[in-house]
Amino acid sequence: MGRFITCLLSLVLVLAMAGDVQARSRQNQPQGRAGVFDYYVLTLSWSPTFCLTNPQNEQCDGKGYGFVLHGLWPQYASGGWPQYCESDTRLSASDRAKGKSLFPTEGLLKHEWATHGTCSGLGAPGYLDAADQALGRVKVPAIFEPSREPHYLPAAEIAELFRRSNPGLPEDGIAVSCSGPELKEVRVCLTKDLQPTSCGKGVRSNCRSGQIRVPGIR
Structure with missing residues (x-):
């Protein structure tokens, strides 16, 4: 009996120490703070590629989207990004109405606000206004108008077409982000006041060399 109690006490002690280590580990995790970041990444998703693997998503319900807003993401110049920052602002009915005019689905709107928008420090209305302005300042090249015909071109050429359409956008x-051999996203780096800027560490193209496929709409 005494041996059993000794073992039980040892087990309790081990569990308490493990809990303490986990608590200290959580405390040592860097926490994102709203408004504390260096620049934005405006991420435009090529909807036909998304819909190849997510055909049941409402975004893919015959709407004929080309590029859609994935998100406006606060970033650190040294790499990484804040996320899920504390915020007292919730999406109001007017925020949701505004957001649905920018994002292809309400589900994506809610996800992007919770994950990235809360870290902008702008509140929901300010963040959505910033996303709207960013979309208005980045011109999508005419070749990417939605079409049923796929295109084939190198990722470097896609980037160059965007630079030609957006004078001032640095090299x-x-x-350009790919999903296998297909175009997934184009990410444009912007200052906090939404001017073109160089991307920080970690924001790089990941496409294979040679031509990639830009799927047509279905």
Whole structure:
């Protein structure tokens, strides 16, 4: 019996120490603070690629989208980003109405506000206004108007087409993201006042060399 009690006490002690280590580990995690970041990444998703693997999503319900807003993401110049920052602001009915005019689905709107928008320090109305302004300042090249015909071109050419359509966008101010052999997203780096800027560490193109496929709409 005494041996059992000793083992039980040892187990309790081990569990308490483990809990203490986990608590201190959580305390040592860097926490994002609203408004504390260096620049934005405006992320435009090529909807036909998304819909190849998510055909049941409401975004893919015959709407014929080309590029859609994935998000406006606060970033650190040294790499990484804040997320899920504390915020007293919730999406109001007017915020949701505004957001649905920017994002392809309300589900994406809610996710992007909770994950990234809360870290802007602007509150929900200010963040949505910033996303609206950013969309208005980045011109999508005419070749990417929604079409049923796919295009094939190198990722470097996609970036160059965006630079030509957006004078002032630096060579390292854009990144092209792929899903396998297909275009997934174009990411444009912007200052806090939404001017073109160089991307920070970690925002780079990840597409293979040679031509990639830009799927057509279905």
